[in-house]
Amino acid sequence: MTRLSRPARVLLLGPPGSGKGTQTERLLKRFAIPGISSGDILRRHIRDGTEIGVLASSITSQGKLLPDNLMTKVVASELGRRRWLSPSMSWLLDGFPRTEAQANMLDAKELEPAHAGLNFVVELKVPEDVMVERIANRLVHVPSGRVYNLTYNPPKVPGHDDITGEPLTRRPDDDPEVFRKRIKEYRASTEPLLEYYSKTTTNVLWSVAGETSDAIFERLETEVVRRF
Ligand code: G5P
Ligand code: MG
Numbered sequence: 158m159t160r161l162s163r164p165a166r167v168l169l170l171g172p173p174g175s176g177k178g179t180q181t182e183r184l185l186k187r188f189a190i191p192g193i194s195s196g197d198i199l200r201r202h203i204r205d206g207t208e209i210g211v212l213a214s215s216i217t218s219q220g221k222l223l224p225d226n227l228m229t230k231v232v233a234s235e236l237g238r239r240r241w242l243s244p245s246m247s248w249l250l251d252g253f254p255r256t257e258a259q260a261n262m263l264d265a266k267e268l269e270p271a272h273a274g275l276n277f278v279v280e281l282k283v284p285e286d287v288m289v290e291r292i293a294n295r296l297v298h299v300p301s302g303r304v305y306n307l308t309y310n311p312p313k314v315p316g317h318d319d320i321t322g323e324p325l326t327r328r329p330d331d332d333p334e335v336f337r338k339r340i341k342e343y344r345a346s347t348e349p350l351l352e353y354y355s356k357t358t359t360n361v362l363w364s365v366a367g368e369t370s371d372a373i374f375e376r377l378e379t380e381v382v383r384r385f
Pocket of ligand 2 (some may be wrong): 178
């Protein structure tokens, strides 16, 4: 594990299946950077049958995004329970913000005390056919957000989480038809964010392309060390 010399406040952006969850897990292990995934938060709400979960279930299964205000509230409430979202610490956001409106809400201090702002926005670029193949073979452990892939990183015991032994599930939105809608939604709502970050803060946006998460992580790790 490596200690960084200054705080890294990181956002991972990329289409469905590009490896945001996978890179989050690796960064956590390598640099001890805590993080949250907006998709994981919603899946826990769905599992628990909360009011937000009922709405999230119907929206995510159509491959659409939740309304910006609601999503910001959900993330804010999750962050309120954590002590690490401070400008003086390193932290990582997977999947939030993913629209310009959400980015504005983060920057507008609605999510105190994140007001020091993001200082590293990573765009993951993976060929579309590779992402389709990946999500067809994905299994998840909803309580922890750990992701598996039947060919790439299969669980030690088929169908069960490596750490807890609990059952793994498939995500309903990993259906090929819904996946196509999620890709479209990414292009329409999230890609504009890349331009937003390249305009608002100099040198904050960094894009990395690759066909495997191993190749991408090697470059990401080097870049984190170089910057922080
Ligand atoms: P999510 O949960 O954020 P997406 O669509 O953004 O969902 P997803 O699908 O979770 O992103 P990922 O995290 O980028 O993809 O990818 P991953 O899970 O790490 O990797 C995918 C698979 O590939 C895994 O099985 C992994 O093991 C495998 N894999 C990784 N690397 C390799 C490799 O090198 N080789 C191979 N062979 N396999 C590999 O959001 C879900 C929904 O929630 C709502 C929306 O409805 C959204 O659609 N939502 C929001 N709505 C509004 N605003 C927000 N901010 C929202 N956030 C979530
Ligand atoms: Mg994910």
